[in-house]
Amino acid sequence: MTLSGLGHRFPNAPWLFQHLSYEFQPGMVYALTGPSGSGKSTLLSLIAKLDKPSAGRITHEGIGQISWVFQNPFGTPRRTALDHVALPFLAAGSTIDQAEESASELLRRFQLDRVAGREFRELSGGEAQRLMLARGLATHPSLLLVDEPTAQLDRVTAAAVDAGIVAIADPTTIVLIATHDPNTRDACTAQLDLTPYAHAAEA
Numbered sequence: 001m002t003l004s005g006l007g008h009r010f011p012n013a014p015w016l017f018q019h020l021s022y023e024f025q026p027g028m029v030y031a032l033t034g035p036s037g038s039g040k041s042t043l044l045s046l047i048a049k050l051d052k053p054s055a056g057r058i059t060h061e062g063i064g065q066i067s068w069v070f071q072n073p074f075g076t077p078r079r080t081a082l083d084h085v086a087l088p089f090l091a092a093g094s095t096i097d098q099a100e101e102s103a104s105e106l107l108r109r110f111q112l113d114r115v116a117g118r119e120f121r122e123l124s125g126g127e128a129q130r131l132m133l134a135r136g137l138a139t140h141p142s143l144l145l146v147d148e149p150t151a152q153l154d155r156v157t158a159a160a161v162d163a164g165i166v167a168i169a170d171p172t173t174i175v176l177i178a179t180h181d182p183n184t185r186d187a188c189t190a191q192l193d194l195t196p197y198a199h200a201a202e203a
Ligand SMILES: Nc1ncnc2c1ncn2[C@@H]1O[C@H](COP(=O)(O)OP(=O)(O)OP(=O)(O)O)[C@@H](O)[C@H]1O
Pocket: 010, 011, 013, 016, 034, 035, 036, 037, 038, 039, 040, 041, 042, 043, 178, 180
């Protein structure tokens, strides 16, 4: 996936960023950084095709399914952690046994096997957010967009999520994580900083 001369501005507002060119490779986990208001969430929306860029273009070659993990973990309170990850496999046509086996494997990868049988409402903040990352991968997306996964968490809980970021690297997936947390940034394998492309670049 490639960004070529990308720029965006909302109506009656200055450019958020401009002249942004970048090439993303599968297998990498990118930290998307920049000050508050620099356009990190906006760039995720453009990449997800939820909005059209004001300038330049995004080439989605090789990109099939796009998954999005939100800032706040969102689950079904009385469903187990295993159910949350098994459901996408079931929806894709797996048998219940296959779905549970695949889901268990993903839970192990995110060190959640211990809580597989626990209901979502009983999970800690860090466990719930790692579960969202595991579920995000369950559909085998070629692009996984993650918006501020540690923004709502205390330092200890955030560290548990950062540990999960190592597990999210997947050879066929581009992972892009918007974050202003330096620890989350350091857990990623590459960094795209929006700061040099901020509207000051217009001058
Ligand atoms: N739909 C919209 N219409 C107009 N302005 C918007 C819209 N969405 C976002 N903005 C503005 O664009 C700017 C960038 O917002 P964005 O959420 O992309 O920044 P961010 O880097 O993700 O910030 P943060 O780190 O605080 O989450 C902000 O000033 C925001 O108010």
